Amino acid sequence: MAQAMAHRVQRSRRRAIVNHGGLLLLFWILTAISIYPLIWLVLSSLKTSSEMFGNSWAFPEVWQWDNYVQAWNAGISRYLLSSVIVTLISTLLVVYLSAAAAYALVVLRFRGKAAIYALILGGLILPPEVALFPLFQTLTWLGIYNTYWALIIPYTAFGIPFATFLIRAYMVKIPIELSEAAAMDGAGPLWSFRNIYLPLCRPVLASAALIQSMRSWNEFIFALSFVESENVKTITIGMMSFANALRSDWSVLMAGLVISIIPVLLVFIVLQRQFIGGLTQGAVK
Amino acid sequence: MSSRIHRIVPYLFVLPPLILLAVFVYGPAFENVIFSLHSWSSINPDWEFVGLRNYRQLFANPVFWVSLSNNTLYAVISVIVQVFVALGIAAVLSAGIFRPRLNTFFRTSVFLPAILPVTVVGLLWQLIYQPSIGLIDQFLFSTGLGNLSRVWLGEEQTAIYAIILVSQWQWTGYMVALFMVAIAAIPTDLYEALEMEGATRIQQFRYVTLPGVRESTLIFTVITIFGAFKVFDIVWVMTAGGPNRASEVLGTHMYRSAFRDDVVGYSSAVATVIFVITICVGIVQLMLQRDE
Numbered sequence: 001m002a003q004a005m006a007h008r009v010q011r012s013r014r015r016a017i018v019n020h021g022g023l024l025l026l027f028w029i030l031t032a033i034s035i036y037p038l039i040w041l042v043l044s045s046l047k048t049s050s051e052m053f054g055n056s057w058a059f060p061e062v063w064q065w066d067n068y069v070q071a072w073n074a075g076i077s078r079y080l081l082s083s084v085i086v087t088l089i090s091t092l093l094v095v096y097l098s099a100a101a102a103y104a105l106v107v108l109r110f111r112g113k114a115a116i117y118a119l120i121l122g123g124l125i126l127p128p129e130v131a132l133f134p135l136f137q138t139l140t141w142l143g144i145y146n147t148y149w150a151l152i153i154p155y156t157a158f159g160i161p162f163a164t165f166l167i168r169a170y171m172v173k174i175p176i177e178l179s180e181a182a183a184m185d186g187a188g189p190l191w192s193f194r195n196i197y198l199p200l201c202r203p204v205l206a207s208a209a210l211i212q213s214m215r216s217w218n219e220f221i222f223a224l225s226f227v228e229s230e231n232v233k234t235i236t237i238g239m240m241s242f243a244n245a246l247r248s249d250w251s252v253l254m255a256g257l258v259i260s261i262i263p264v265l266l267v268f269i270v271l272q273r274q275f276i277g278g279l280t281q282g283a284v285k
Numbered sequence: 286m287s288s289r290i291h292r293i294v295p296y297l298f299v300l301p302p303l304i305l306l307a308v309f310v311y312g313p314a315f316e317n318v319i320f321s322l323h324s325w326s327s328i329n330p331d332w333e334f335v336g337l338r339n340y341r342q343l344f345a346n347p348v349f350w351v352s353l354s355n356n357t358l359y360a361v362i363s364v365i366v367q368v369f370v371a372l373g374i375a376a377v378l379s380a381g382i383f384r385p386r387l388n389t390f391f392r393t394s395v396f397l398p399a400i401l402p403v404t405v406v407g408l409l410w411q412l413i414y415q416p417s418i419g420l421i422d423q424f425l426f427s428t429g430l431g432n433l434s435r436v437w438l439g440e441e442q443t444a445i446y447a448i449i450l451v452s453q454w455q456w457t458g459y460m461v462a463l464f465m466v467a468i469a470a471i472p473t474d475l476y477e478a479l480e481m482e483g484a485t486r487i488q489q490f491r492y493v494t495l496p497g498v499r500e501s502t503l504i505f506t507v508i509t510i511f512g513a514f515k516v517f518d519i520v521w522v523m524t525a526g527g528p529n530r531a532s533e534v535l536g537t538h539m540y541r542s543a544f545r546d547d548v549v550g551y552s553s554a555v556a557t558v559i560f561v562i563t564i565c566v567g568i569v570q571l572m573l574q575r576d577e
């Protein structure tokens with residue numbers, strides 16, 4: 001039995017050496033599939049439309065930076081501004097409110113704690129699509145349809161369950177004695193939340209903020225349904241109007257697509273390790 | 286008096302989330318179920334209780350069944366690629382087979398599509414699928430496979446597959462990163478013990494990695510299925526359910542019914558079906574996470 005095992009080990013080791021080259025090739029192909037479409041996008045955005053149709057593999061003959069000027073002037077800056085505002089405010093709200101809730105759930109004693117935590121977590125199960133039309137009516141009724149708040153508030157509400165789950169899992173590991181000692185010295189819960197827990201939780205708050213900003217930045221169905229004026233549209237929906245207006249002018253459209261991904265792309269390239277680390281937080285214990 | 290304040294304080298911390306969830310998450314979801322039992326439209330704004338009529342209409346509508354089967358197809362393909370293929374990729378990247386810098390480069394590259402907004406991905410792939418001038422057709426023509434060329438998004442047989450493929454392109458790298466976190470959590474001495482016995486990498490994968498990521502795999506499978514049944518955005522951007530409603534999914538069917546066809550009660554019934562499916566999937570997820 002041991003002999004058979006050893007034999008098998010030897011055989012598969014020989015095979016492993018042969019496979020290594022194949023594996024390398026496979027991974028280069030995977031990489032090419034992942035990033036070549038983006039390279040093609042950037043190259044095409046710098047060509048004239050007719051050049052793009054002619055030979056889409058080649059470098060541009062003359063780099064058409066003017067495409068970018070045209071795309072920018074077509075109103076992308078407005079969409080970007082809306083996205084920044086909505087993302088920033090909803091992220092701050094989600095992180096602060098979730099951290100406060102997580103703090104109470106971990107440190108403070110009160111009745112109904114388990115039920116309240118279950119209620120908050122339960123929000124994870126509800127897909128936003130399910131609430132779409134009633135939510136649309138609620139927002140209209142509140143008079144905030146077609147304003148930034150029509151996006152900020154639903155993003156916050158739907159973002160809280162996961163953020164609370166994430167932050168709570170981190171807070172549980174902080175020794176409870178810290179806040180107990182502070183309480184003995186007469187510090188109230190708000191003081192120990194702000195001065196002990198928030199600073200200690202900085203890493204997980206950063207992850208929660210990153211995850212929420214990606215969600216808010218990329219959100220689609222609410223942004224499609226709850227705002228309609230061009231000056232409140234976020235970049236995801238704005239690009240749809242932009243594309244409809246530019247159906248014929250492909251290279252300008254592609255320049256617009258490039259502009260719209262530059263902010264996130266820059267952050268990703270500079271912070272890729274923290275980025276991937278942060279986005280995969282909470283998926284695995 | 287101060288003790289009463291002390292008793293109230295904890296609730297102040299959890300109150301804002303609870304109010305937000307009640308008004309903007311649970312409330313609308315509950316209302317949706319009520320809506321689905323009524324007939325309502327903006328032209329005829331009188332509420333009329335119709336019982337299960339919307340559901341009967343739904344089950345009699347072929348578009349609903351097309352949508353449901355497209356979602357199922359979406360789920361099956363996504364589980365195969367984003368769970369099993371991604372696990373394989375993650376295992377290779379975690380095993381330290383390539384040089385560290387190359388390894389990081391591969392991981393970052395496959396992750397990259399996950400950070401792009403769905404509109405950009407959808408529009409980009411519309412261009413890639415474009416007949417004769419898009420990247421795919423150019424590739425086919427230049428390799429002599431021109432006769433395979435199709436109007437990928439414009440033909441009923443291929444549209445949904447073309448969309449599902451884009452979704453795999455965007456999300457597989459993200460799942461790879463998730464699996465790499467799961468694999469990194471496996472104690473390294475398990476690998477070392479096997480390595481001392483002379484086990485190959487494939488055997489290490491078989492006897493250490495696979496059992497080690499079993500629970501994560503279950504959870505990722507559930508998350509992937511969850512995503513497949515509530516998908517809306519990529520389909521809406523790429524085909525809006527066309528051609529001839531062949532690539533419709535439950536999400537687009539629901540959206541179109543409410544915001545285009547103005548049959549709100551019917552749309553709510555579709556939403557309730559999505560809700561029931563995802564709640565089943567979600568309960569399984571919560572149970573798995575608790576076990577862990």
